[in-house]
Amino acid sequence: MITIKGKYNSANIFIDFIDETTEEQIKVMLDHPAFADTKIRIMPDCHAGAGSVIGFTSKLNNFIIPNVVGVDIGCGVYSYNLGKTNIDFDLFDSFIRRNIPHGFDIREKQYSKNKQLNDFVDELNPVIKELNLDINKVVKSIGSLGSGNHFIEIGVDEFDDKWLTIHSGSRNFGLQVANYYQEKAKKYLKEISTEVPKGTEFLPLNKGGNKYLEAMKTAQKLAHFNRIVMAEIIIEFLKTNIKREVFSVHNYIDFNDNIIRKGAIKAYKNDSVVIPFNMRDGLIIGKGKGSAEWNFSAPHGAGRILSRRKAKKEVDLNEFKKAMHGIYTTCVNKSTLDESPFVYKDMNSIIDSINETVEIELMVKPLYNFKAN
Numbered sequence: 001m002i003t004i005k006g007k008y009n010s011a012n013i014f015i016d017f018i019d020e021t022t023e024e025q026i027k028v029m030l031d032h033p034a035f036a037d038t039k040i041r042i043m044p045d046c047h048a049g050a051g052s053v054i055g056f057t058s059k060l061n062n063f064i065i066p067n068v069v070g071v072d073i074g075c076g077v078y079s080y081n082l083g084k085t086n087i088d089f090d091l092f093d094s095f096i097r098r099n100i101p102h103g104f105d106i107r108e109k110q111y112s113k114n115k116q117l118n119d120f121v122d123e124l125n126p127v128i129k130e131l132n133l134d135i136n137k138v139v140k141s142i143g144s145l146g147s148g149n150h151f152i153e154i155g156v157d158e159f160d161d162k163w164l165t166i167h168s169g170s171r172n173f174g175l176q177v178a179n180y181y182q183e184k185a186k187k188y189l190k191e192i193s194t195e196v197p198k199g200t201e202f203l204p205l206n207k208g209g210n211k212y213l214e215a216m217k218t219a220q221k222l223a224h225f226n227r228i229v230m231a232e233i234i235i236e237f238l239k240t241n242i243k244r245e246v247f248s249v250h251n252y253i254d255f256n257d258n259i260i261r262k263g264a265i266k267a268y269k270n271d272s273v274v275i276p277f278n279m280r281d282g283l284i285i286g287k288g289k290g291s292a293e294w295n296f297s298a299p300h301g302a303g304r305i306l307s308r309r310k311a312k313k314e315v316d317l318n319e320f321k322k323a324m325h326g327i328y329t330t331c332v333n334k335s336t337l338d339e340s341p342f343v344y345k346d347m348n349s350i351i352d353s354i355n356e357t358v359e360i361e362l363m364v365k366p367l368y369n370f371k372a373n
Helices: 020-030 089-099 115-131 135-140 171-191 209-238 308-314 317-323 334-339 347-351
Strands: 002-005 010-013 040-047 054-059 076-083 151-156 162-168 244-249 251-254 259-262 264-266 272-278 282-288 297-299 358-370
Touching: 002 020, 010 020, 020 040, 040 297, 040 347, 054 264, 076 209, 076 272, 076 282, 089 151, 089 209, 089 358, 115 135, 115 171, 115 209, 135 171, 151 282, 162 209, 162 272, 162 358, 171 209, 209 244, 209 251, 244 264, 244 272, 259 264, 264 272, 272 297, 272 347, 308 334, 317 334
Parallel strands: 010 040
Antiparallel strands: 002 010, 040 054, 054 259, 076 162, 076 244, 151 162, 151 358, 251 259, 264 297, 272 282, 282 358
C-alpha cells in the first residue's frame, strides 16, 4: 500500500507501485479544497484519467466536481449466467452487428418492450429541458453499446456455464450532463474569484451541486436501462434463461452510502461483483467482504498502463492477433489496438491485491468478444 499526503487530505492506494503521472494527479486532488474532510481510498487498478484519477473513492462532502465521476455517468458491467447453452458465434456476431448499435450509432426507434423503461422516459424530461437536448435522440441511445472499452462478451466458467457480459454507460446523455455542470462550476468560481487547476472547478451542494446530483441520478438510471435493453435483446435471440445476474457499476455516486466511485465498484459484505480484465483474460465473479478501510469498494478492472495514443503507436497488430487466438472475435484490427490485452495491467497484480475486499468465486474465460471497430 502507498500513502500520499497533500495540503487538504491524504489517500491510501492499495497497490505497491503507481506511475508518476498517476501520482501527480492524486497529489493535485489532495491539494484541492474540495477534497477535504473525507476518506479517500484508491483502488489497485488506478491510473491517470480525465478530471480524476481512475480508481478513486471517497465519501461525498459539501462540494462536487462533475469531472470526478466524468462523462460516462453510470458506466458499469452486467454479467448473466446463461447455463450450458450452445452458441453459434458466426450467427451471434452477425446478430450483434445488426441489432446492437455501436460506435456513435443509436437505435432507429425507441425500444418499447420494457415497461420500466417506458416509465423512466417521463423522468428524463426535466433534465432534457434544462440541458436543451433532443429527447428522441436520448431515448434512442438506450440499447446501444458505444465505443472505446465498452464490450459484449460471452465467456465460460469452470462449470461449463456460459456468461453474457455487457460493459456500457450513459452514452452521450452522461457526457452532456457532465459538461453542462462543469461549465456551471467554472462560472461559479469566476463569480467568487477563486482559481483551481483546470478541469477541477467545483460547485458547493447549495450552489448548484444538488442540481447536478439530481441530473446524474437520471443519467445513472439511463445507463442501467441501456445495459438492460441490450441484455434483453441478446437473451431473446439466444432463447435461453438467466440462472444468475451480477451487476457492478463503476462511474457513479451511490446515493445509499454517498460514496463516489470513479473506476471502482461497490463491495459490501456478500455483494456479488464482476471485475473484467481484458479481451483475452476474461473476468472474475466474486463476493464483497465489506471492508470499511477500502470504502466498501473494489477495483473495476485491470487498469490501463498505456494511453490510447501510445497503444496505437506501440502495440503490434500481429501480437494482438496471437494473443486472441482461440477467442471468436471480428474486432481485432488497427482500430482496437488501444484495447488489446497489452494496454492493461497484468490481471494477477489485481487478483493479488484484492484479498481484503473481494472473495473470488469464479473465473470466466472469454469465448467471444465484441467491441466497436
